[in-house]
Amino acid sequence: MSDKLIIGFDLCDTYTQIAIYDEDKKEVENVKLTDDLEEIPTTICKVRRRDEWKIGAAACEMALFGSGIAVDKLLRLVKKGGYSTLEGTTYQASDLLELYIREAFEYVTAKYSKDIDKVVFTVKELDCVLVNCIVESAVKAGVDKDSVMVISHTESFLYYLLRQPAENLANYSVLFDLSSEGLSYYECQIQRGVSPQIAQAKVTELEEGFSLDILESEPGKKLADNIFSACVDRQFSGKIISNVYMTGRGLLGIQEWGSKSLKTICNRRRVFLDNAMFAKGAVWAAKMAEGSEPVVPYVMICDGRIWASVSINMVVAGAPKTLTLISAGQRWYDTKSHTEFILDDADSIDINITPAGVKKSTLKRITLGEFPERPNKTTRVGMDLEFTSETELLVTLKDMGFGELFASSGVVLRREISL
Amino acid sequence: MSAYLLCSGPLAVHPYKIRETGLLIYSAEELSYYIYNNFYLIDEGFVDEELISFIRDELGLGAAADHICAMKDENAGAGVLLISILREFRYYSEVEIKEFQLRYDAYRHNSLANRKVMKADFLMEHGHFLAAIHIYHQFDVLRKDPSLPAEFYMKIKQHMAVAYIKLGLNREAMDSFMEAYKQVPGEELLKQIYQFSLYSQITIPSELYGDITPEQEEIWREEFEEVAAQGSLLATTGPTVAMFSKDSIRRGEAIGRYIENVKRKYRTAIF
Numbered sequence: 001m002s003d004k005l006i007i008g009f010d011l012c013d014t015y016t017q018i019a020i021y022d023e024d025k026k027e028v029e030n031v032k033l034t035d036d037l038e039e040i041p042t043t044i045c046k047v048r049r050r051d052e053w054k055i056g057a058a059a060c061e062m063a064l065f066g067s068g069i070a071v072d073k074l075l076r077l078v079k080k081g082g083y084s085t086l087e088g089t090t091y092q093a094s095d096l097l098e099l100y101i102r103e104a105f106e107y108v109t110a111k112y113s114k115d116i117d118k119v120v121f122t123v124k125e126l127d128c129v130l131v132n133c134i135v136e137s138a139v140k141a142g143v144d145k146d147s148v149m150v151i152s153h154t155e156s157f158l159y160y161l162l163r164q165p166a167e168n169l170a171n172y173s174v175l176f177d178l179s180s181e182g183l184s185y186y187e188c189q190i191q192r193g194v195s196p197q198i199a200q201a202k203v204t205e206l207e208e209g210f211s212l213d214i215l216e217s218e219p220g221k222k223l224a225d226n227i228f229s230a231c232v233d234r235q236f237s238g239k240i241i242s243n244v245y246m247t248g249r250g251l252l253g254i255q256e257w258g259s260k261s262l263k264t265i266c267n268r269r270r271v272f273l274d275n276a277m278f279a280k281g282a283v284w285a286a287k288m289a290e291g292s293e294p295v296v297p298y299v300m301i302c303d304g305r306i307w308a309s310v311s312i313n314m315v316v317a318g319a320p321k322t323l324t325l326i327s328a329g330q331r332w333y334d335t336k337s338h339t340e341f342i343l344d345d346a347d348s349i350d351i352n353i354t355p356a357g358v359k360k361s362t363l364k365r366i367t368l369g370e371f372p373e374r375p376n377k378t379t380r381v382g383m384d385l386e387f388t389s390e391t392e393l394l395v396t397l398k399d400m401g402f403g404e405l406f407a408s409s410g411v412v413l414r415r416e417i418s419l
Numbered sequence: 420m421s422a423y424l425l426c427s428g429p430l431a432v433h434p435y436k437i438r439e440t441g442l443l444i445y446s447a448e449e450l451s452y453y454i455y456n457n458f459y460l461i462d463e464g465f466v467d468e469e470l471i472s473f474i475r476d477e478l479g480l481g482a483a484a485d486h487i488c489a490m491k492d493e494n495a496g497a498g499v500l501l502i503s504i505l506r507e508f509r510y511y512s513e514v515e516i517k518e519f520q521l522r523y524d525a526y527r528h529n530s531l532a533n534r535k536v537m538k539a540d541f542l543m544e545h546g547h548f549l550a551a552i553h554i555y556h557q558f559d560v561l562r563k564d565p566s567l568p569a570e571f572y573m574k575i576k577q578h579m580a581v582a583y584i585k586l587g588l589n590r591e592a593m594d595s596f597m598e599a600y601k602q603v604p605g606e607e608l609l610k611q612i613y614q615f616s617l618y619s620q621i622t623i624p625s626e627l628y629g630d631i632t633p634e635q636e637e638i639w640r641e642e643f644e645e646v647a648a649q650g651s652l653l654a655t656t657g658p659t660v661a662m663f664s665k666d667s668i669r670r671g672e673a674i675g676r677y678i679e680n681v682k683r684k685y686r687t688a689i690f
């Protein structure tokens with residue numbers, strides 16, 4: 001049995017789920033958190049007049065009875081760069097998130113009497129500020145920076161899907177997620193006829209989302225069924241879908257409230273229900289990142305991953321070549337590239353953008369008007385590429401001069417390219 | 420056709436100092452450029468163990484270093500070694516390397532004395548006046564090589580005079596002009612001496628007075644005054660004046676760049 005934990009941490013504004021890899025059973029299991037719940041509210045509470053913190057249902061209960069002060073919607077607060085004042089002390093949202101993650105880690109490590117080896121957080125929507133804050137929080141809680149990753153729910157779904165037995169892996173699969181966060185619809189398409197093979201997923205937030213509270217009453221259940229079945233009809237219209245996945249607390253009890261919806265969903269389709277799909281997908285992501293699981297043979301295109309390759313036509317050791325600087329399918333927020341080259345009769349930089357699975361490239365040109373005039377082949381350029389979002393590529397071009405022969409002018413150009 | 424050449428590797432942490440010029444080299448591309456454009460300054464022992472170690476250890480081009488080393492062990496000539504470096508680094512195309520080979524071979528076909536003068540002239544062209552004078556001095560008119568014509572020594576002294584002028588050493592320049600004139604007297608050189616005397620306010624040595632006719636003097640004086648007038652215009656609009664007309668921040672930056680450039684020239688002039 002491994003002496004360290006591999007954790008998938010589904011961190012949402014309203015709820016948290018954690019899954020771990022069970023070395024004995026060789027499978028992923030959902031962790032029962034505080035109060036024996038598989039899903040806890042993402043809420044932190046400071047115990048009054050004590051430097052003590054509670055999270056989850058215990059935090060809500062404590063706040064309800066007045067013995068503590070709770071803060072919820074932590075992720076939204078972090079994205080806004082907000083803060084909260086508790087008993088006269090101001091806490092930055094990032095500090096509160098760090099405390100929350102630390103408490104959760106302590107709970108899991110105490111429960112399994114193991115340290116954390118790798119943790120992959122999965123969030124509904126990737127945001128630079130949030131990603132950095134989560135990584136910093138995990139590092140402060142004692143996890144090595146290289147052992148922390150943050151991925152989107154879409155990517156988690158892809159990992160979950162791609163770990164299914166081959167016979168369950170259809171070319172086209174969909175996922176409904178009904179939780180306290182709302183109703184989301186995911187589509188995953190697997191392209192096997194291209195090289196490399198592509199697994200592409202996208203998410204649509206559906207307006208039909210409803211509060212899970214309505215499922216407490218009979219009329220509410222009927223209403224929910226009507227809403228959801230209409231939504232399913234609309235999404236399935238004109239599509240050949242063989243596999244349907246469902247997740248989220250709302251769909252966990254669909255047999256009790258959604259007979260009409262299930263009739264449509266289960267019509268000649270295979271249907272899979274799993275309450276902790278994103279957390280489990282995150283565990284598989286962690287397993288693959290640590291190298292104990294074979295890497296999926298697909299380029300993954302989804303939220304958080306770059307959908308196009310970035311390349312440049314260059315002369316390499318005397319021969320013309322297309323040099324791929326960033327490959328499609330990499331995570332945009334931790335993908336960087338640095339290249340140094342010499343301008344040969346060139347006054348601009350041409351960058352090729354090639355979508356995954358497509359052969360034709362789009363050319364993006366950056367003119368170097370501010371670079372100084374020099375004899376040919378005496379300007380060394382340092383080019384840095386990084387993404388500021390999935391679709392925005394920041395290109396930094398630095399005039400490095402040519403040693404002592406031609407000193408650098410210090411000119412640095414920054415251009416944002418929209419993919 | 421425009422292109423981008425992928426650099427062979429990162430810049431060297433410990434640069435290679437070229438003995439002849441003191442220039443620091445940080446990359447294979449810089450070394451190629453230096454060889455291609457400065458072969459007059461490169462002597463027989465340029466490709467030595469130190470340079471090969473630099474290529475291997477600092478530039479990380481072990482295979483290239485091994486190849487050059489093997490050629491050196493086979494007693495390949497300096498030109499062959501230089502060309503093999505250019506070929507290994509692929510900074511220049513094959514066409515450019517062939518053109519270099521022609522230039523280099525033509526240069527090597529000259530006598531040693533001529534090659535020295537070409538080197539000194541090259542240094543002059545690139546503003547390394549002290550270094551050029553140092554080489555010109557090696558040709559002592561008192562210990563003439565009988566195989567070299569008087570015109571050869573005349574040219575050397577004439578170029579030396581120009582180098583002195585560039586350094587502001589007018590007395591030494593006039594002496595060099597006079598030595599040149601003693602080697603091969605001629606009208607063109609006489610005119611140069613006369614106009615230099617007007618410029619430097621140094622009186623022409625008395626022995627030359629008889630050689631200059633009043634007509635020549637008048638024409639040369641007029642020419643000089645015309646050129647001097649243009650020079651005075653340049654002095655009020657040139658880059659140095661422009662440097663001082665900038666605002667205080669940009670002036671500081673411009674002066675800094677100017678001083679750095681002068682220091683670099685000074686550094687590369689000493690060897």
